[in-house]
Amino acid sequence: MAEILRRDFYARDPVEVARSLLGCRLLRRVDGVCLGGRITETEAYVGAEDSASHAYRGMTPRNRVMFGPPGHAYVYFVYGMHHMFNVVTGAEGVPWAVLIRGLAPELGLDAMRERRGRRPLADGPGKLCQALAIDRGFDAWDLTRGQALWIEAGEQVPDSAVAAGPRVGIDYALPQHREAPWRFCLLGN
DNA sequence: GTCAAGATTAGT
DNA sequence: CTAATCTTGACG
Numbered sequence: 001m002a003e004i005l006r007r008d009f010y011a012r013d014p015v016e017v018a019r020s021l022l023g024c025r026l027l028r029r030v031d032g033v034c035l036g037g038r039i040t041e042t043e044a045y046v047g048a049e050d051s052a053s054h055a056y057r058g059m060t061p062r063n064r065v066m067f068g069p070p071g072h073a074y075v076y077f078v079y080g081m082h083h084m085f086n087v088v089t090g091a092e093g094v095p096w097a098v099l100i101r102g103l104a105p106e107l108g109l110d111a112m113r114e115r116r117g118r119r120p121l122a123d124g125p126g127k128l129c130q131a132l133a134i135d136r137g138f139d140a141w142d143l144t145r146g147q148a149l150w151i152e153a154g155e156q157v158p159d160s161a162v163a164a165g166p167r168v169g170i171d172y173a174l175p176q177h178r179e180a181p182w183r184f185c186l187l188g189n
Numbered sequence: 190g191t192c193a194a195g196a197t198t199a200g201t
Numbered sequence: 202c203t204a205a206t207c208t209t210g211a212c213g
Contacts, residue, residue: 043196052196062209080206082197099196119199126197169196 002152007144010070010089014044014096015182017089022162022186023154026103028132030148035108035132037122038154040189041101043167044182045086047094052173055095065140066095073141073149075134082126085134087143087151101125104189123189161187 005024010017019042027036045053054063054076065074066088074086074097090096103122105112112121112131122128129135134149143150164181171178 045196054196057210060210076196077208078195079197080195080208084196086196101196124197167196172195 002154004144004146005071005151005153007069007071010087010143011091012089014046014089014098017087018042018044018098018182018184019162019164021087021098021100021151022184023157025106025152025154026100026128026132026149027107027152028134028149030111030133033108033111035105035111037103037106038186039100039102039151040104040123040186042184043099043101044184045097045099046177046180046182047090047096050173051177052167052170053095053097055097059095063095066097067093068140070096071142071144073134073138073143075129075136075139075141077136083129083135084125085129085132085138099125100128101183102185102189103128103131104186105131157186163187 021039021042024039048055055066059067069092070089072088074088077083086097086099088097105121116131122131163185165183166179167183
């Protein structure tokens with residue numbers, strides 16, 4: 001069993017954390033069953049200066065956990081149907097976060113299929129939340145406790161296996177933020 | 190109170 | 202390309 005990521009892992013710049021999370025394992029325990037897999041895609045949201053971030057216009061009831069201590073989940077609901085799972089990074093008071101956009105499923109495939117049916121299991125932020133049964137009940141969840149929902153270290157991922165590019169779904173953001181290479185993908189997925 | 194828009198997905 | 206579906210946050 002690999003090591004659960006500690007708070008100091010999360011207490012960094014979100015771009016670094018987004019890159020470092022590739023290859024780590026996002027795990028969920030539900031009804032005594034473990035499900036999850038390797039993280040294959042992430043996006044960094046760089047706080048109050050980032051026009052793509054929910055924190056761009058300050059703290060609101062929805063985004064308040066982004067301003068809290070690192071190592072906690074920020075989960076919200078969009079489009080009337082999808083949940084998004086983020087991890088809070090940086091220091092308390094600084095609204096940095098990383099959106100987890102994709103997983104390569106490894107554990108609990110059957111349990112995930114119960115929710116996803118015959119469709120792709122976790123190659124998108126909304127699909128991943130459905131497969132792992134992550135909803136707003138996990139907003140502010142402490143990921144360092146290793147209970148119900150947590151992340152473990154994975155094998156080292158070389159830069160040659162990583163692609164960085166602009167984030168998706170943020171056409172509303174300013175050009176400099178729309179184009180910033182803050183999305184990371186593990187190649188071959 | 191009203192209203193437009195959304196860090197997406199599945200189906201045409 | 203577009204519908205689905207409902208919460209949020211801005212405005213008044």
